[in-house]
Amino acid sequence: MRCRLAILGLTGPAYLWLLVAVFLPLTAMLYFSVLSETPLGNREPVLTGEHYRAFLEKSVYRDLLWRSLGIGLEVTAFCALIGFPAALALSRAVPGRWREVVFLLVVLPFWSNGLVRTFSWTMVLGAGGVLDRGLQALWPDAPEVDLLFTRQAVVIGLVHAYLPYMILSCYLALQAVDDSLILAARGLGASHWTVFRRLWLPLGLPGLVAGSVLIFVPVIGAFMEPRILGGPAGTVIGTVIEDQFTQTFNWPLGAALSFILLAVVLLILLLAYPLRQRLERVT
């Protein structure tokens, strides 16, 4: 009895928090998504499925969802390409006490406000920005580099924002690998490439998958980075949803689009699950 009370007392706050901070708002939004009007003030909304129908009927939402998924894949791929080797280097090549310093550098982006971080990129990427001037200094005849307000700028900003997730989750998987495994492989004549392909990659896969999910899901709903760095190229499903809340007070349509996004994410994760299992079996 005492033990059960203790468990309840210890886990209760966490569940209460989940209920209040996640479950209740989500339920409210789900309810909003089937209303004809935002139920605030003295409006009288009725139940309707028109907002979900709008997604099926208007190609603009589908096109922008595709665009967001494309950006999500691109950002996740770049994070994996940079993050996995970085985590490998961090877990194997960096000596113990330096590791903490490097770790600090990795999580540094988390310490700064997201808006500040994103606005800093506008100073780096634009014509006459840090990147442009740096390149001109090294190579005077270099063509002007002006990446600001392009799709590339959005991808760069998002990769910078989410890369730590990939490094940290890959690091956790890789640092658990037993050194003797690698020594054995090398001793049996495996090349560095073979060791990477047959040992590091499969053993680090859980971290890679976890990192990809952690990145892909928020990136396809991102709206702040696309808006600031993308300019006219920054219209994505996230900004469309935001506009429903800020520009027209059409919360029901915004909520419906959010839930469609959520459904698509869940579907992708569901489809990826057997793929991941097969992958693990093969390797």
Place this chain on the structure above:
Amino acid sequence: MISTMQRLGAGLALLLALGGVATAQQLRVLNWQGYGTDEPWAVEAFAEEHGVEVVHDYFNSEQEMLTRLRTNPGVYDVVLINSSYTQQAVSEGLIQPLNPDQLSHFEQLDQSLRDHPYLRADGELYGAAWVWGATAYAVNVNEVTPIPTTLEALWAPRFSDRLGWRDDAVESVQLAALALGQDMNSPTDLDAIKARLIALGPQIRTFWSSEDQWNKYMAAGRFDIATYWSGSAARSRKAFELPIRFVIPEEGAIGWFDGLSIPVDAPNPELAHAFIDYLIGPAFYVRWDTEVGAPAPANRGAMAELPEDAFNRAVMGDPAVTGRLTFMAPIPDQRRNRYLELWQEVKAAIVQ
């Protein structure tokens, strides 16, 4: 166990008591950031006279302002509402009638604005006309000669990738309607407007959403020409010393005027009236326009006190110029949703 509970309870009671003390005499204002009411000298002057702290909250769009009123009843004392939204705020029961007898400067206000039907409902006054202006565009005079005079110029090849555009569905539709010679308050051919806006794609360098952002982009040379508000243009010139000129195009411009209102459950309606009276008076306005830059005043006395070459007297006081303005009418929700849909189709087309 009991003692822990008691201690917790005592702590909670203490917190509540502290909270009660902290909420003494504050006047909460909801407005755009940097839009007059939050000038430090104005806040100080009012605080000194009335012994009340003026606290500000800001919104980035009219919809956000309405949402804040809907979701925070009993929080705000004074709110700035664009006249095309006043009727909606009244019908949703968000604002209360004003008492003109408590506004000593009320009689000085320009009659056409003061008694405008947009600010009234059921014979009651719901907004005190404060300032008015135009939405068109401003150009960087160092980069652009000669200064364009038409809306059509926004589509000129000269400004390819050099145009800043406000990311706002209603404003976009209305500017395109004016350029096409349609009635901006009830455009007849939305397809033509959509096509015209899509044609703007290659022109647009980036979208802006706040005055602050506009100033930063213009200062950094991100654009040569950008849609803008006349009052903000005055501020950008004076307070930020940007080399810009505001143009009221030949085809016309969007006219608007802003009123000051009091939300339904305002904690301090008396003080709110006093603050509004201070804001619509000439002393506040003249200092705001000469030191910082402001839209044109609804107070005729205030306009007469401006220097003769002031933009708000020389240009905005000229009937030939103001004749080109079409004042924004209230827009029903349905049509606003249609505009946003159209604007999103445009943005999605531009992106491809």
